[in-house]
Amino acid sequence: MSAGPTKDPAPAAQDWQAADRPEWGANDAHPLLNTDIPRVDGPEKVTGVAKYTHDIRLPGMVYARLVISPYPRAVVRDMNFRRARRVPGVVHAEPLEEEGVQLLFQGAGGVVGIVAGESPEAAEAGRAEVSIDYEALEPVVTPEQALADGAPGVGRGGRNVSSVESHGDQQAVAAAIGGCDHVVQATYRVPVQHHVSLETHGVVVDYDGGDSAVVYHSSQNVTGANREFSNYLGLDADKVTVLVQNVGGGFGAKFGAGLEGRLACELAVELKRPVHLMLTREDEFLMAGNRSGSEQRMVGGASSDGTFKVLAVEADKHGGVGQGALPRPPYIYTVENSVAEVRSVHTATDSSRAMRAPGHPQASFAMESMIDELAYGIRMDPVEFRKKNLADPVWHRQLDRVAEEIGWHDHPHRTQPGPGGDGVHVGIGFGVAVWGSRSRDVTVVDLRVEPDGGVTASTAVQDIGQGARTLVAAIVAEELGLDAPEVRAEIGDSRLPPAVGSGGSTTTGSIGPSIKDAAYQARVELSKRVAPLLDAEPGELRFAGHRVFVAGDTGRSLSWREACAALGDAPLRVTGRFQPHLRDQGIHGAQAAKVQVDMLTGRVDVLKMVSIQDQGLPLNRMAIRSQMNGGMIQALSFALFEERVLDPDTGIMLSSDMENYKIAGCREMPELVAIIDDEDTREAVMGMAEASNIPGHSAIGNAIYNACGLRLRDMPFTPDRILTALGGMS
Amino acid sequence: MPPRDGRTGPDTPPEPREERPPAGFSRRSFLVGASGGALAGALGGGLAGKAAAATPPAAPPAQEGPETLSGTVEVELRVNGTALTARVLPQTTLLGALRHHVDPPLTGSKEVCDRGTCGACTVIVDGRPVYSCMQLAVQMTGREIRTVEGLGTPDALSPVQAAFCEHDALMCGFCTPGFVVASTACLEKHGDPDLDTIKEELSGNVCRCGTYPHVFEAVQSAAKARGGRTGR
Structure with a gap:
């Protein structure tokens, strides 16, 4: 199964252990890293034992639901929460805005109220009884409306x-x-x-009115999160x-407590009871962030020898009230x-947030399309055109490796499209x-080695699926010459030594050196005791x-447990x-x-995808292949299916569930071929x-x-767009 | 290709299918019935009033004519071989009952879409995989329910669970219990499924991290570990 280098299972000379610093x-x-390492938390996750924030159930806990305006811009004319309060099991139903306020x-x-009940069903029934009259205003949800x-x-x-940011020499471009x-x-x-994210945003606040609280949070950042919640x-x-x-x-959207985190805390303080506030799927689409859209207007030029001579870009970022x-x-x-001139065009929609490689898939689509158009325009193999530039x-x-793996050189048309x-x-x-x-x-990592051989490594990092x-x-x-499951990894708790938040592929590079340093120190210290x-x-x-x-005399040895016994x-x-x-x-x-x-029919089926990338030392080859597969799959899904759809006349979101916002599935x-670049x-x-x-x-x-x-x-490349393009061709 | 019983794939409109639909019950009628005592009474007449006043245990569904319940009802669920009871509002789904009402809670089944699209709540009812978010708890009397918690434990993984770990068929893990249950049902039906059969049988489950190829590998590996036999 492993595509990794061959391993010598024997305790051969561990050269890096001779260095006078961690290497x-x-x-x-x-012996272990750079192989396929099964996740240490796999058994808990495949059995349903692993507890997520959504799964927390506490005595006396209430379940909260938000009341959200369907209209992007509206004046709240009349609000009635009285009927909601009378629903059996509802313990709280209150407005968060005043009548007359403009959303x-x-x-x-657009969050205008909050309802809480003894059960999710009661809270939901209560929310259904809230009635609010909105005076909808001009929606301003498309860039055209905004401009x-x-x-x-x-x-x-x-x-x-x-x-608005601009750079480059307009005159030089015009001349070129x-x-x-x-x-x-x-x-x-x-x-x-x-x-x-399949788990929506949210928190469970365990608070009874006393002087301390525990907050369970679906989050990409543990360290310091207690400060925000404590406020x-x-x-x-x-x-x-x-x-x-x-x-x-x-995927980038879960940093900070969010409005839902603040409201859950305030409700817990008011009720003196634990509060479970996880966004519903519709709430999640409405208020939990997105990857900004873009429109990129480009002029590109190349010479017939394949040189990319000129590029002029006007780009709009569509990040709603955010920057994009x-x-x-x-x-x-x-x-x-x-x-280039790049600007943000704002609409009255949810702010964009970081999403896996923020901005890059948008830039990639425009640039790789332009590169392709230029290559075919001069009848040049698009792989060769890319390499030249x-x-x-x-x-x-x-590029050569993925071209070989996908069968490019046997493909019948490489410098012009098929007929x-x-x-x-x-x-x-x-x-x-x-x-x-x-x-x-x-990142700081505390490492403890017990005299009985137990090892615990502690740091407040979070595992969001990347395998931290x-x-x-x-x-x-x-x-320490052990197997991964023999080390207890204690993470995900704000009381632990600080670690990095998980965004921008910073986790591994930020925690890896600190973990290695702790392990190195433990090995050196243990060596002194055992020598x-x-x-x-x-x-x-x-x-x-x-x-x-x-070293060089494996006959003189102690078992791990015998060595740890030297700790007294x-x-x-x-x-x-x-x-x-x-x-x-x-x-x-x-x-x-x-x-x-x-x-x-206009249907596009992806038959095969190949990905290669370098990443220094591949710490866990299996988890890296999983992430590479995931990247390809999310890109496939983006290419063929995904698009937020808002009705331009009312501003109402039409894609606020997983039927109308489709992500790629099994069929x-x-x-998929994921290649780790071992060169x-x-x-x-x-x-x-x-x-x-x-x-x-x-x-x-x-x-x-x-x-x-x-x-x-x-994008996306839906059948209707294929058929429309076909109509344009003929 | 036809949707499997009780579930639908992403290409077909989701529609809860029941092998033996209990007469008169639907999630919609319970939602209506639960939305207010007066409305429920008007629709359900004496039955609703009785349920609201006395909150009796849920009777086996009446075989003729619709019935409307409101207030709370006691449901008995046979889950992983154990009889569990819970007092719930009648609109409570099987998923809601498992996660929020039985004690101790069974939270392995996840709530993700809450409308029969994603498969994260998949459980096996009378041998067939179903979306537990599309089943009413009160419909489950007398049915045999198996959840992810009943398939294995961290120290005694089922062949499917072990294969998921071995092949890294999970990342964040939130879709994983649903995939494990659907994969288990797949292998109980097909001893040695080919890739297309696996994709079809798991087409009611979605994953955002993108674990699909490793899930497919895990199911093929688990089929071998089970010796290609069908059934439990």
């Missing part, structure tokens, strides 16, 4: 355009266009995408504990002359990825295969801190997609998840063109 050692010489935007801006003359101001400060052999002018549109509870920060043991997905995200053009590619040779080898016409056509497309994967010096709990255990286990027993110097000792032995009565305690030499940054990736387009799964020899760690989510939908769009000559510049 990962060569990537192909690890400013969809989502958190129209006389449109109401909905952004900060009443402005519908903000954050004349020298191009092929020029493309096109507009690319990316819709607003939702995170669709809402009116308690001292050290009297509030935030627990994040398991999180049902976050988009990396600066020309993004990954090198172009001789470029100019990508500075870093890592992308060259990665189209009736029937079903197969095409192949490409895209590349980049991610910084920076890390932060914030397993990394905490596995890094320590390898250093006399083996008549050796501490530096001569090696830890592997549940034994401590003298007191456990060994060490504290690990960030070590910058153990992490690096900078991820490259490339992906290819093979699709089938049915010209009669849409293509063959990357950096002996350092970094997070890898964002990069795998960036270019897949671009590759699918390019594959559709390659199949049949239809260039789709609006």
